[in-house]
Amino acid sequence: MDKQASSLSVVIPVHNEVENLSLLHQRISAVMRNMSLEYEVVYVDDGSTDGSFALLQRLAAADCAVRVVRLSRNFGQTAALAAGVAHSQGEVLALLDADLQNDPADIPRLLTKLEEGYDLVSGWRRKRRGDAWLRCLLSRLANAMIARAIGVPLHDLGCTLKVYRRSVFAHVPLYGETHRFIAAYAALAGARIAEVEVVHHPRHTGRSHYGLGRTLSVLLDLLLLKFYDSFATRPxxxxxxxxxxxxxxxxxxxxxxxxxxxxxxxxxxxxxxxxxxxxxxxxxxxxxxxxxxxxxxxxxxxxxxxxxQGKQPYIVRCTVSGRESCQCW
The missing domain is CATH 1.20.58 (Methane Monooxygenase Hydroxylase; Chain G, domain 1)
Incomplete structure (x- = not known):
């Protein structure tokens, strides 16, 4: 690993996933033991009511690499991710879901791709398992619309499994339901983005927290994203x-x-x-x-x-002078 990827924070939002957490942590620990880098696992309990927090407390007591953040109520996945990022310490962050559909074994491949000079590497669930055909179709259509609207060459913006350099989050808003568009907002800020195919498992236990009713929300968020891209500084x-x-x-x-x-x-x-x-x-x-x-x-x-707020309508990647080169992004 290079200097920028010397420490890793695995951030996982959790909402009523008590039946999946033990197996998930076993898989993450097995992957991390085979990697020569410092790491931590940050679980964010997003107002669970099924005993998830009690189990996370036991995991933290047994593993010093575990950090648990408990939110006061269910704020949603974007807020949970924001809390996890804020309470993490790694220079590189890996985000994944707690439902065992993302495979922690894919994290090393994403990190390897990140070392090629990218700021963000996104997972691509090319073969989705356990999802209804209508949901898959709507997802593909939504991803195609987003990619065409803002020019982000990604097939699966909705895949939570991604790795980021921490600097990416300085330019990405994390509120509302923007977790679906983190890669898109990062691309608008000039981040270098790549995509790697990842494994997608059927849900192990429990039920999905996402339904077809969120399709309208995605369209509304897409309109906001397009406004952010084209008219944020000239409404x-x-x-x-x-x-x-x-x-x-x-x-x-x-x-x-x-x-x-x-x-x-x-x-x-x-x-x-x-x-x-x-x-x-x-x-x-x-x-x-x-x-x-x-x-x-x-x-x-x-x-x-x-x-x-002293915000500028531009983002500096780096400055170079005759004496030194300062990497800023």
């Missing part, structure tokens, strides 16, 4: 341009509608288009003005967000 361009178009249409058709109304006032035969045209022109003007106002407010919020 006025998203709402302002349609607003200007609507305002221009309203200004053009409003005099026409008023003229038609005046010409047919007092006549026995009225123009049936004057009313709807007048109403439509008014709506266009209102929508345009409202969009421009929203765009201005969004711009003010964006500038306040960056300036109050």
């Amino acid at each position: 006025q361009h998203l709402v302002g341009l349609p607003g200007l178009l609507a305002l221009a249409l309203g200004i053009f058709f409003l005099p026409v509608a008023l003229l038609m109304t005046c010409l047919h006032t007092g006549r026995s035969r009225r123009c049936h288009w004057s009313g709807p045209l007048l109403w439509g022109a008014g709506c266009c003007c209102s929508f345009g003005l409202l969009s421009l106002q929203i765009g201005i407010l969004a711009e003010m919020l964006m500038r306040t967000y960056h300036e109050s």
Whole structure:
């Protein structure tokens, strides 16, 4: 292992997986014993109610490499991952699920790929086991949409099994349900990403916490990701341009509608288009003005967000001078 991968933190979010934890820890320990590096295993109990925390306490008492973080309630997988990252110490982090569908034996291959100069190596569950065909189909469609929308050449963004350099998380938001898009956000920040095929097992025991109902959530998160990619620093361009178009249409058709109304006032035969045209022109003007106002407010919020926290609209990978080279990413 190189210097940057001299220590490893394996981070695992846990929610009601008491039947899987013992076997999972045995597999992780067997893999880690065959690797010549310092490591820790960080289990994050995300509000389990089935005795998972008690079992994790016993694992921590028996293995000094185990660290357990217990959340006060069930906050969701993204929050659990964020807590695990915050309480980990390794320079490289490996993330996987606790349901035994990810295989810890794949971690060394991901680390080997990481040493080739990548910042993030993602697992690819090419042959998914135990998942319904409809769920697999929707997953493939969602991954294809995301890859096409933001240009991330990955087949399986939803696979939790990934290895990261710690510096990646300085540029990736971890809130809401963004755990599905960690690789995508990292790519937008300029991270070097690779993909390795991994084994996917059927669920050993218990039931899946994910259903088809999350498909809509993924689409909404994709819209947010696209906004983050294209308009995060210029939101006025998203709402302002349609607003200007609507305002221009309203200004053009409003005099026409008023003229038609005046010409047919007092006549026995009225123009049936004057009313709807007048109403439509008014709506266009209102929508345009409202969009421009929203765009201005969004711009003010964006500038306040960056300036109050000292955030820059760029990320420096490294600086080089005649005397030294400083690696920053």
